[in-house]
Each structure stands twice: as structure tokens, then as C-alpha cells.
Amino acid sequence: MKSMEFNQQILNWLNAGKRVAVATVIWKQGSALRGVGSKMAVNSDMEIAGSVSGGCVEGAVVEEALKVMKTGGIVTIDYGIADETAWSVGLACGGKIKILLQLVEPNGSEGLTRAMLLKLSELESSDKPFCALTVISGVLSSETAIYSDGELIFPNKKPQWMNDVINQEIPVLERTETSGIIKLDQSEVFADFTFPKPKLVIIGAVHIAISLVEMARVCGFTTIIIDPRKAFATPERFLDVDNLVIEWPTDGLNRIGLKDRDYLLALSHDDKLDLPALQMALDRQVRYIGMLSSRQTRDGRFAQLVKQGYSSEELKRIHAPVGLDLGARTPEEIALSILAEITAFRYGKL
Numbered sequence: 547m548k549s550m551e552f553n554q555q556i557l558n559w560l561n562a563g564k565r566v567a568v569a570t571v572i573w574k575q576g577s578a579l580r581g582v583g584s585k586m587a588v589n590s591d592m593e594i595a596g597s598v599s600g601g602c603v604e605g606a607v608v609e610e611a612l613k614v615m616k617t618g619g620i621v622t623i624d625y626g627i628a629d630e631t632a633w634s635v636g637l638a639c640g641g642k643i644k645i646l647l648q649l650v651e652p653n654g655s656e657g658l659t660r661a662m663l664l665k666l667s668e669l670e671s672s673d674k675p676f677c678a679l680t681v682i683s684g685v686l687s688s689e690t691a692i693y694s695d696g697e698l699i700f701p702n703k704k705p706q707w708m709n710d711v712i713n714q715e716i717p718v719l720e721r722t723e724t725s726g727i728i729k730l731d732q733s734e735v736f737a738d739f740t741f742p743k744p745k746l747v748i749i750g751a752v753h754i755a756i757s758l759v760e761m762a763r764v765c766g767f768t769t770i771i772i773d774p775r776k777a778f779a780t781p782e783r784f785l786d787v788d789n790l791v792i793e794w795p796t797d798g799l800n801r802i803g804l805k806d807r808d809y810l811l812a813l814s815h816d817d818k819l820d821l822p823a824l825q826m827a828l829d830r831q832v833r834y835i836g837m838l839s840s841r842q843t844r845d846g847r848f849a850q851l852v853k854q855g856y857s858s859e860e861l862k863r864i865h866a867p868v869g870l871d872l873g874a875r876t877p878e879e880i881a882l883s884i885l886a887e888i889t890a891f892r893y894g895k896l
Contacts, residue, residue, distance in 0.1 A: 549740055550670045553663050555595045556587050556650060560660055565590040566650040567611035568658060571598050572622070572682065572727060572736045576641030583725040583738055590615055598645060599625075607645060614647045620657070620680070620688045621647045646682055646736060657688045665692060665700045666740075675723075675741045675807075677716055681707055684733025693737075707733060722894035743768045744892070747804065749795050749823040750814025751778035754838070757881035758811075759787045765885065772798035772823075773814065795823040809834040809888060811868065821847060828860055834891055836868035836884060865891075 559566050571584045586596040586604065588611035598607060603625045614621055626642040648658040655661075658680070669676045669692070676694035681687050686707050692700040693716055698708065712735060715728045719737055728735045746762045748755050751773040759769045763786055770789040773779040779792045791798040804810070810827045812820035812835075820837065824847070827835045837844065844866040851861060869883035870890070890896045 550667060552585060552587065552596055553667045553670070557660070557663055557667070559587075559589045559593070560650065560652050565615045567614045568648050568650060569598050569607045569611060570646045570648070570736070570738065571643050572646045572725075572738075573644035574641065575643075580643075588612070599643065603643070603645075607647070610645075610647055614649050618649050620649070620682065622682055623647065646680065648680070648688070657690055659690075662690055662692070662700060669694060669699070670740060673742050675720060675739060677720070678738040678740070679708075679712070680736045680738070682727070682734050682736050684730075686733060707735070712737075723892065724894075742807075745770065745802075745805075745808045746888070747772065747799070747802065747808055747810045749773070749810070749812045749819055750816070751775065751780075751783065751790075752813050752815070754877045754881050754884075755813055756783060757878045758884060759784060761881060761885050762888075763788070765889065767809070770802055772802075773819070795819055796826060799823060799826050804830055804832065806831040806833060808832050809836075811836045811838070811884065813838045815839075815843075817847070817850075821850060824851065824864065825854065825856075828856060828863065834888060835864045836887070837864055837866035838868050838880075838884075839866050841867065 556566050566587055566589045569586045571580055571582050574582055580597060580599055584598050586594055586598045586607060588594050588608050592608060594608065597604060610621065610623055623645045625645065651657050651659045666678060674694055676692060679691045679693060681689045689705055689707065691698060691705055691708060698704055711730055712728055716737060719726055720739060723739065723741050725737060725739045728737055744767050746767040747770045748758065749772050751771050755771060762769050768788050770791060771779060771784055771787050772791045772793065772795055774792060774794045776792055779790055781790060784790055791801060793801065804826060810823065810832050812823050814820050824835065824837065848861050865887060868887065869880060870887045872879065872883045874880045874883045
């Protein structure tokens with residue numbers, strides 16, 4: 547269930563007069579099937595939305611959620627499955643998870659409230675990542691806030707627990723699209739990130755791009771092809787692309803609004819197309835830049851970029867030749883190697 551749909555379901559339940567508790571995976575170890583940040587909501591009629599595991603702990607979580615509806619506040623619970631019993635309860639190889647349970651306060655001013663859910667829903671319709679913060683231990687446990695674009699978005703007044711440690715750790719987690727626990731001196735805070743779909747911009751409607759678009763969409767990217775050559779950039783060749791832009795790269799990149807969070811690949815093998823795109827990507831501090839080339843072509847293009855005023859340090863941001871060394875031979879395998887490198891970079895493995 548998408549985050550926006552999840553929050554709307556909770557709001558619908560609240561509007562119907564039902565009490566609601568939300569369970570969130572805040573830590574995992576081993577083969578737990580749902581990642582950190584996965585959520586399940588339970589209402590007072592025992593209806594559920596979302597999930598926090600492969601099915602093995604949902605029943606226990608529902609019971610604990612019903613207790614939280616009576617007691618209020620928040621609770622953290624650890625669940626662990628031994629390897630030898632994993633198959634019988636739904637975790638293929640065992641695993642451990644820590645669950646945060648929060649009561650949704652319909653009319654409250656602290657904790658997980660209706661007002662906070664409305665703000666989260668509003669942010670989900672934007673094109674920016676944001677982070678919901680919850681104090682999960684210490685005297686201020688259950689207090690919440692929302693952080694986005696380096697600023698406090700909610701509540702209006704800065705909480706006393708929001709300090710320099712949080713301001714330093716949030717960008718680190720955001721860089722690798724990771725939710726996690728931030729340890730403070732006398733408490734812990736769970737940072738729960740929501741990210742918009744990443745945008746993969748491909749310069750050059752080449753054969754490799756056909757498979758790359760298909761794979762990238764499956765992996766959750768919004769895909770864009772930019773190429774002025776109408777013979778190559780046809781809807782018939784790129785059935786799965788989200789946006790096919792038949793323009794020169796500079797015009798096309800301005801049209802789509804290239805941002806620093808985007809991923810750009812220069813695949814055309816044509817200096818007239820690739821070099822202007824690389825320059826714009828460097829100027830706009832695009833998150834990931836890849837270039838399909840031989841080492842000789844790379845060195846020649848880098849020399850041209852140096853003449854345009856770019857430093858050797860800036861050029862280190864360009865992954866070239868692009869792709870992990872998988873021994874790829876076919877266009878499909880090359881596309882796989884490129885997406886593998888992008889994925890490793892995305893999650894901080896490169």
C-alpha cells in the first residue's frame with residue numbers, strides 16, 4: 547500500500563470515529579521480509595492496513611495495538627524468529643525486528659496526531675523527500691516532528707530535543723534513502739523518511755536504453771528519454787518510458803526541470819548530445835551521473851570538459867565507463883550492469 551493511501555485510510559477511520567494505532571518497523575536484523583519504515587495500521591474494529599512482516603507477527607502486533615488503544619502513548623516491542631522455526635511462522639531464514647506502536651490522537655497536539663497525518667499527506671503530493679521524527683525513549687518519548695529540505699516543517703515551534711546531532715544525522719540517512727534510529731544523549735529518535743520516486747534521465751534513445759527503461763521502472767524509477775533524433779526516439783521503441791522528450795539535451799533538461807536529486811545517464815555516444823548534458827548535470831549537482839564510453843573516449847571528453855572550466859575533482863562525479871563489471875556482453879546485460887551500479891550508489895554501497 548502506498549504511503550499516501552495508507553495515511554488516507556487512517557484518516558478515514560478517524561473520521562468514522564474509530565480508534566487507530568500504527569505499527570512501524572524501526573529496526574531489523576537478518577531476513578525479516580519488510581524493511582525499516584514498513585507500517586501497519588489497526589483500528590478498534592480490528593481492521594488492518596499495510597504490514598510489518600511476511601505475516602508471522604501481524605497477529606501479535608494486532609493484540610499489542612489494541613492494548614495501546616486503551617493505554618495511549620507509544621510502545622516498542624522486539625520480535626525474533628529462530629532459524630529452525632522460521633519456515634513455520636513465515637520468515638524464510640529467521641530474523642529480528644523492533645516495532646514501534648503509536649496511538650493516533652484524533653484531536654491531540656502531541657505525538658502522532660490527525661494534524662500530523664494531514665501534514666504528511668500534504669507533503670506526499672510534493673516532489674521533495676521528508677522525514678517524520680518520533681522520540682522513542684526517554685522522558686519526551688512519543689513527541690514528533692517533521693523535517694524537510696533542511697527545515698522543521700511541523701510543529702511550528704522547535705522541540706527541545708531537536709539538536710545538532712539530529713541536524714547532522716538526517717542528511718546522512720537521506721543520502722542513502724535510509725530510515726533509522728538516531729541516538730541522543732538521553733533518548734533515541736526514529737527518523738522515518740519518505741522519498742519521491744527517483745527520476746532517471748537518459749540522454750540517447752539507443753538500444754541499451756530500451757532494456758534500461760524497462761528494468762528501471764520495475765525498480766521504482768520515473769524514466770525519461772531525451773533525444774532530438776526522431777528516427778530513434780519513437781514511442782514504438784520505448785513503450786515503457788514515462789516521458790519521451792524529442793529535443794536537444796539542453797532544451798529537454800530545462801523542460802523536465804533537472805534537479806540535484808535526479809540520476810542522469812549519457813548514452814548517445816555523440817558529443818553533441820552527451821557533452822551539453824554532462825555540463826548541465828555537473829552545474830546542477832545531479833546526484834548521479836553516468837557515461838557510456840570506452841576509457842579512451844572518457845579521457846577525451848574529460849579533456850574537453852576541463853577546457854570548459856570543470857575541475858578534475860568535479861569530473862570524479864561522472865561514473866565512466868558506467869556500469870559494474872559483470873562481464874556484460876549483450877545490450878540487456880549492459881543495461882543490467884548500469885542499473886546495478888545505480889542501485890549500489892543509491893544505497894551507499896559505492
